[in-house]
Amino acid sequence: MKARVGIVGATGYTGEELLLLIARHPNIELAFATSEKEQGQKLCSYFPQFSLPSDMIFISADQALDHPVELVFLCLPAGESARLGKSFFSQGCKIIDLGADFRFADAQEYDRWYHQPHKAPELLSQAVYGLPEWYRKEVQGAKIVGNPGCYPTSALLALLPFNQQDLIAEQPIIIDSKSGLSGAGKTLSRASHFMEANENVVAYKAGRVHRHVGEMETILQRDAFSPGHILFTPQLVPMARGIFSCVYFTAKNAIADRDAMQILRDAYESEAFVHVLDDIPSTRLAQNSNHCFLHVLSFPETNQIVVFSAIDNLGKGASWQAVQNMNIMMNWPETTALI
Numbered sequence: 001m002k003a004r005v006g007i008v009g010a011t012g013y014t015g016e017e018l019l020l021l022i023a024r025h026p027n028i029e030l031a032f033a034t035s036e037k038e039q040g041q042k043l044c045s046y047f048p049q050f051s052l053p054s055d056m057i058f059i060s061a062d063q064a065l066d067h068p069v070e071l072v073f074l075c076l077p078a079g080e081s082a083r084l085g086k087s088f089f090s091q092g093c094k095i096i097d098l099g100a101d102f103r104f105a106d107a108q109e110y111d112r113w114y115h116q117p118h119k120a121p122e123l124l125s126q127a128v129y130g131l132p133e134w135y136r137k138e139v140q141g142a143k144i145v146g147n148p149g150c151y152p153t154s155a156l157l158a159l160l161p162f163n164q165q166d167l168i169a170e171q172p173i174i175i176d177s178k179s180g181l182s183g184a185g186k187t188l189s190r191a192s193h194f195m196e197a198n199e200n201v202v203a204y205k206a207g208r209v210h211r212h213v214g215e216m217e218t219i220l221q222r223d224a225f226s227p228g229h230i231l232f233t234p235q236l237v238p239m240a241r242g243i244f245s246c247v248y249f250t251a252k253n254a255i256a257d258r259d260a261m262q263i264l265r266d267a268y269e270s271e272a273f274v275h276v277l278d279d280i281p282s283t284r285l286a287q288n289s290n291h292c293f294l295h296v297l298s299f300p301e302t303n304q305i306v307v308f309s310a311i312d313n314l315g316k317g318a319s320w321q322a323v324q325n326m327n328i329m330m331n332w333p334e335t336t337a338l339i
């Protein structure tokens, strides 16, 4: 018997990507897909590119609560996932939130970065951070998974191998990231308008204001190491999908180039989705996949290190990683439907 799953917020970019993956997953079937704006519309008309049941229509998120499922993917703006997640959780349903509502263990820290009180603080102690390469064991037994943000996925996969060995000095970590426009979601803003984004590269929320700074610092600090604060410069580049991050930090000691590479290789040698390359990767390698590609350069004369990381923001940065988390939560082979 296939497990029944639902998508709340199915018309958005992450929801659309999940529909693609659910269609090819052998162990699950789609029980519902929600949209407030499109409720009553047929899914197969909205997404003619997928083979979807011809009679399935979008229902509202509140109606979805009447459809029992084993697991629900929440693809919603901040705040909405906690509100709706609470109701799904009370029905005994497993939750994977692609938004930020279950990424922080501390409600006050969430409030600090998302500028709103958390709507289900009592559930945070049950939620785990779903970066499987580092927190697989926690994901295995979890009922609620906070799927990591797209920028944090790219930067943390670069930093954690060094952080876990306490190699990062207490100086600012500089994260310079370029993202395709789908990272901004489907709702149009001035910055994501074609006329503004085409033939243009622009930084936004630079420094310490982007909310992903909080997520990245929280995860780096949870292993008791204190590598100093993050300076983060996200940039929009005129491509549909992909994130390319250059992560700069100062090491506590000089690390030879090949040793830096070996630290990454040791961390990910048994991982199906994280690859250490001999050269600097590009986003095209990771497009439409759950893969992350890394490379590192070390400058022992100044102890400086730069790690390059390429992912697909909708892939390893969102929906594909969410399916990886589902596979782990359900005790299925981790790569099911992903390779």
Ligand SMILES: NC(=O)c1ccc[n+]([C@@H]2O[C@H](COP(=O)([O-])OP(=O)(O)OC[C@H]3O[C@@H](n4cnc5c(N)ncnc54)[C@H](OP(=O)(O)O)[C@@H]3O)[C@@H](O)[C@H]2O)c1
Residues within 6 Å of the ligand: 008, 009, 010, 011, 012, 013, 014, 015, 034, 035, 036, 037, 038, 061, 074, 075, 076, 077, 078, 080, 098, 099, 100, 148, 149, 150, 182, 183, 184, 185, 186, 187, 313, 314, 317, 318
């Ligand atoms: N895009 C990315 O690359 C990416 C990567 C990692 C994480 N995320 C996170 O994943 C979440 C979804 O992102 P997205 O890019 O898919 O967003 P999106 O394209 O803007 O889609 C948002 C979805 O949420 C629904 N929605 C909005 N407000 C709602 C409400 N009050 N009640 C119920 N449904 C509501 C919308 O439904 P309607 O049809 O009714 O509008 C739509 O289906 C966000 O938290 C985002 O930060 C996104």
